[in-house]
Amino acid sequence: MGSIHAYTAAGGRRYRVLFRKPDRTQGQKRGFKTKRDAELYLAEVEVSKARGEFIDATAARVTVGALGAEWLASQQHVLKPSAFAPLESSWRLHVAPVWSERPVGSLRHTEIQAWVSDLSRSMSPTSVLRAHGILAGTLDGAVKDRRIPANPARGLTLPRKTGKPKIYLTHTQVQLLADASAHPTLVQFLAYTGLRWGEATGLRVKHLDALRRRVKVEENAVKVNGVIHVGTPKTHATRSVPYPAFLSEPLARMCEGRGRDSILFGDGATHMVLPHSQRGWFTAAVGRAQAADPDFPRLTPHDLRHTAASLAISAGANVKAVQRMLGHASAAMTLDVYAELFDHDLEAVSTALDQARSAAVVAKALPRAQPSTASMP
Template identity: 45%
Template structure:
């Protein structure tokens, strides 16, 4: 950096020549005194060294300029993960903030915006999940702007977000699961596998005959088929990691028979040989009707995944085994999701500690 004097029609002025962190040579003009120029130079040098430097003009970029590029960069996400983000951006974030310069976006304004978000037709408040998605998108765009040195801090950080009402997990007993499956007709085997292995719906409908190993009684999960905007998208499992799940012995023969001659053909196709659609929340599909007949309505396919976790816990399986079976990214995720299933373990620990104390003569 250097400070130089120059002359204008209004008299002597001072400027600072400096190089930005990206190597651009630029200057700041118009200082009335050398002292003011030197003070500004010192501040810039300090900000560059500490990583706090912010471009003088970067904050003039509109949110839309950065946001449109941000959405394009998200093409690495799984197809099922994109719609919530794109909907939040195009329906809520861009209409409100698109023409706003990022340096003019204030924390209090964001807080008020989140609090007042409504559905598209404006007839009711947006759900807690919807508000959180909208805030997540705006915050992510602004976070990138901070990293690029366009603004000094992210005004979306620290905004109070509405709490999501956590849905109570539904767990079927083994008897309920078998009774429900018996009401599902041609889908009985699929339902039993979902309830005993914990496969996701998309993983189950993507299975082919080649994925079944009848010798080891294992199923290889390498694919996940999801419906996005009416079209099927086949990709890797949710965590991008392949895994195998065990087939209970009583189901092994039926699974083996179902896989005979299938090869790379779907194990559980629809009536036309294609991917079986996930039962909707409607009360008039085969899944819902079977649940009503079995006395377990309302029930969703994902509740069968919860059921598999519950049955595994009751067999005494440890959390790492359940994590691998369900394909969670970590045991922490498993514990957080199914903490209620492990409550009985606390009583068991207490009993064992009591027995240990008694054996040692301290009780």
């Protein structure tokens, strides 16, 4: 148990509470005007210690900046460079300037909500959610360390992400784009395998199985802050992806004169970087395709991944095959992303139900066979 001691202050008689923290160090709180107030506080301390809910007021004085730096460091060890870079940028530009000097115990739910609302006026939902997630994650750690009793950044009204409509090219449009491109084989490869840009440009000659018409996806080459980082695919799992027969010859020609470790696309020595969104070769190819076909949509290299899903499903591939081809973590994720492409399955359900109902009703409506009278005496 703790103890209570009276002392004289400028404002008169005051009381101080001394107690043992869970770590056995001494804690105190001063300034109680009555002994009863001091006793109530001491009782609350003892109850919170017994329940494992004790919050050390001095621990709440650590700043968001100190804990945020620790949180970012922990994320750097588990995230790919391409995923960590946006977090570091958001912390530096949007979170740290507002909160880094504030003690974690001083933050209030309403002021964090006001900050999120203010960001939402000038930033996309994705950027706002990223900034909020950094602050909320930092304060989650403070809660677990018993620095604060609850996370004031949780339970906010947050902006909702709205995905842009997906673009699906037809076989004819893929060919038109390839013919207009400086890298026709790469365009067709992306449109018929669904590989992400970094997965395709990370392929090496040794990853190509010409007999089975498969590529083994085990590397991902992504440019982050001007540097190409080569690592595992997005889900950290390798996969085997088929490609159609018409790509066999152009892929074989790309392998001629190259060693097993040579990069498949590009010059064989350096990874191709994602073309510039306004001045790159892909945008130029789209422009030429639009000149030839006014209905040709504006798209990015990643939209060819959507095209691959669409072409595979229209060719009769089931959701599990599409999931494996695209490298999604689960078939449920594939359905969530491309549910609109499986509308024909709903039509099949409707047709099957109609046929089942008709069969049941017709069978019930048929007259029952009467016993034969031929054998009666």
